[in-house]
Amino acid sequence: MRCKKWFTFVVKSITVTCILANATQILPDVHAEADTISTLTSHSQPKSALKSSPLKATPILKNGNFSFNSSTKNFPDWKLATVVNSQRIDNPQLVDAGSTNWYTVEPHKFDIGTSADGVSIYSWEGRENIMYQTVATTPGETYTFTYNANIELSHANYLYTGARVVDEASNTILVNNPKQGITKTAKEYSTTFTATGTSTRLEITNSCAGGGTYKDQQVRLKNATVSTTDSIPPEMPSIQAMNTVSTTISGQAEPYAFVQIFANDVFIEEVQADSQGYYSIDVSPYAEGTTIATTATDSSGNRSAKKEITITPAIVPTPTLDIVTDQSETVSGSSLPNFEIQLQINGDTFTTQTDTTGDWHIDIPKQIAGTNIEATAISYGVRSDIVTTTVLDCTSPDAPVVNPIESSDVFISGRGEPNGTIRVQLPNGDTLTGNIDAAGYFRLEMPLQLAGTGVRVQVVDASENISTPTNAIIQDAYTSVGSNYAIHALDISLNKSELVNLTQEEINEIIRDRASPQGWDMQAFQAISENQINMTTNATPLSNEGDYTATFTVGDVSHTIKMTLVDDTVLAFATTPDDLNFQTTTIGAELVTIPLEDPNWNLQVKDTRSNNSNWNVTATVNGPFVAENDPQAKKLHDALRYRSGDTSTIIPDNVAFPIYQGKSTGQPIQTIQWEQNQGIQMEVNPVGIKEGQAYQTSVTWSINDTPS
Known part of the structure; x- marks a missing residue:
């Protein structure tokens, strides 16, 4: 096998014969098998910048006679x-x-x-x-x-x-x-x-x-x-396969060799290969069957055998077509450089040209999902196969409408895109899913949720597009909802006794603890820590029994609760009768018992302590009954009695006599009453009583705490 080194040189002298552009250069009678290919390809190797007359060679050493550049004061190349x-x-x-x-x-x-x-x-x-x-x-x-x-x-x-x-x-x-x-x-x-x-x-x-x-x-x-002294001819240069739409003759030869190019044996051009041996020239497309030939001449004048290929019919490759959605306003893809691209959309035609890298794009109006788009590449009248794509649905459905949710509800319902899927995220992170019917309604079973928390509801359509979420708050009478936040807090009751000697800060802690405020961030879909919820009250300090308010605020929402302050330190009479009247009675010769004129007399005890303590009420008769219009008339001593069942007991004058036993039960007002012929009565000895006289005395009522 012959071994050949690549080199570049010029002999001391060389004779160059010019060849006219329309002359025919006779090639060496050496034939290499032609390459054929039917599919268009693209060759991007660099082209030599040097184009010269046929058979010229670049000398190895330049400026051999030492020409001088007087402007730059140097010898070029030396x-x-x-x-x-x-x-x-x-x-x-x-x-x-x-x-x-x-x-x-x-x-x-x-x-x-x-x-x-x-x-x-x-x-x-x-x-x-x-x-x-x-x-x-x-x-x-x-x-x-x-x-x-x-x-x-x-x-x-x-x-x-x-x-x-x-x-x-x-x-x-x-x-x-x-x-x-x-x-x-x-x-x-x-x-x-x-x-x-x-x-x-x-x-x-x-x-x-x-x-x-x-x-x-x-x-x-x-x-x-x-x-x-090289005498070995270079290898045949290669030629990139060409077809009827090719516009470049290119290939590879010995580095720096001069490549002579012919079409149907007619000289076209000579070009020098670069340091890697690549050469290229631009041409107009040739007809099918045209023979393209090349030879290579090295710097010693050695000439290679001839390489030939035949122009084949072009098959334009099918272009690529990128994904198109119902939001797209541009269709893009790729093909070969400088090809025409034609789109067909619902009978409308759009055209463009690929760039030097083969990429292309065409501006179009937005299309409805499901629309078919066809693309074809065209080069010199030759059309590629059609590539088709379908416009994808990438439009998110509208956010669902969610009906109000109460803390007692075990269903969530509302409306969304028909035939879509409803997705519900619960406060604990669990997710529920269900179907939306053809009319756009949904109803989904849901576990009970705490008031003041939120659920996030979204619609997923058939193309897996997801709507923006609708945030719904679980509500009751103690919940307030804003645009971004919600607060839940309970009405509370406070006993005065538990506030004794407490600072306002300590009282506020009791209020917070009983009201249990809970905030919910609908955008972040999470509970808000209690220390982020502000609280104000309408009275400081809380001293008098009655109703007050406290307001909790977070973000754009406030919620006001009612606070009832109960004085649980009171043990006293709520009401006592002004007069204790007995029935008018006809007196004979014997003792007579006289009942109260009105058994539903008004004697009430107020006990707010709720501590199960015992108490009693005593009555002290302040001396005997005295005739109202005759001070000298007989006085009625020890005239009152207390009957309980069948037992009747004298109520001595000027002695505190227990008439009722009670207990602190949480009921703040207790009314003291007896059944008919029970309780306080009057017993009169008729001896010495004056007819027609009204007798009276006073009674002192006392209430006594008697812990057990």
Whole structure:
């Protein structure tokens, strides 16, 4: 098997024959099997920027006759260096020397004269003046570096020129022959080397030594070249498959080779491959059956065999079509670059062109979910297969309407999108689901929930779109609901005795504890900690028995409760009768018992203590009954009796006599009454009683706490 190295070079001289654009270039009679492909593809390799006449080659070494740019004061592609006392200085500044076409690095030490066909270099003893150029090389390839030189002027005894070859990457000297003799007769100096890297530095050295007052020399240089002995033709270049809509001829050849391109054996263009061997030119589409051929010529003039392909019918690939929703106002996708894209939507046609990467988009009105959209790619009249998509439903359903929920309800109901699913999130995080009927109603069984907490209700439609939530609060008489928050708090009762010696802060803690305020954040869907709920009361301190209010507030909602303050320290008469009247009675010769005129007399005890303590009521008759209009008449001593069942007991005058035994039961008002012919009665001895007289005395009622 032959082994071939890639390289670039130019021979010392080459003859180029121009070929007119309409001439026919005869190709080498070598045929390679044609590649065929029917599907369009895209090739994005870089194209060479250089396009030239057929069979030209780029030299390895540039500017071999040392042309000078007087504007920039440099030799294009060449650089200068000088070595003095073993110290090398690269790229020294070149300035005018004061004479026409002469420039200097260091006056009378390193001067340079320019002309159309070479360069003159003036050097002084004790230094080495250098011109050098770095060229592209192929590792392992053998090259010949040549230049012409002769002495123009000299006063030194020893005159030298020479060559030095250096691997640029490693700075390794490959050839070092700087001191070759030089005469006034022009001579070609030649150096052969084998490259070890892809960049090699070629140096032309000039130096002199010995002599009298002037120890100098002036050397003329011209015709510098680099060549190689390569005689192996390059491999056939590849050609990317083409069809009737292709607009690029591209492929790969030997790096830096010149590729000649033909259509039906007619020369089209020559292009140089890049450092990776890629080449490309733009063309108009060719007809089916057209033969495209290429050959490659390397820098030594070696020419490859011919590569051919045949233009095939185009099959335009089906474009891609991205997802479209009922919210979309743009349809997009991809195809090949510069293709026409055509959309069909409900009989309307929309068109656009793909960009240089093959992407495309078209603005459209919003479409109803379920609408079909068709896309086709078109290139030079050839249409692709149709790709179809259906507009997806991405519109969220409306938030559900939830009927009010009481704390006693075991169902949640309302309305939502027909045939959707209702989703209920409970305060504890559990989720309930149910169906919405065709009319849009739902009714879902739900466990009992605490008043003041919330549920979050959402609708899920058939396309899994979810509505915004409706936050519903579990309500009762003790719940207030705002836009974002809800509060639940109970009416309470306070006993005066439990507030004794407490600070207002301690009283407020009792109020909070009994009212049990609970806040709910509907947006965050969570309970609010009690310390975030503010409380104010309408009276401070709470002292008198009666009704008060406390207001709890969080966010945008407030709830006011009723506080009843009960004086549970009272044991007293609520009412006592002003008069205790007995029935008018006819008295005979015997003792007579006289009942009360009204058994439903008004004697009431107020006891708010609710502590199960015993108490009793005593009656003290303040002396005997005395005739109202006759103070001298007989007085009725010990005239009152207390009957309980069948037992009748005298109530002595001026003695506290117990007439009722009671107990603190939580009922604040207790009425003292007796059945007929029971309780307090009057017993009268008729002896000495005056007819028609009214007798009276006073009674003192006392209530006594008698703990058991």
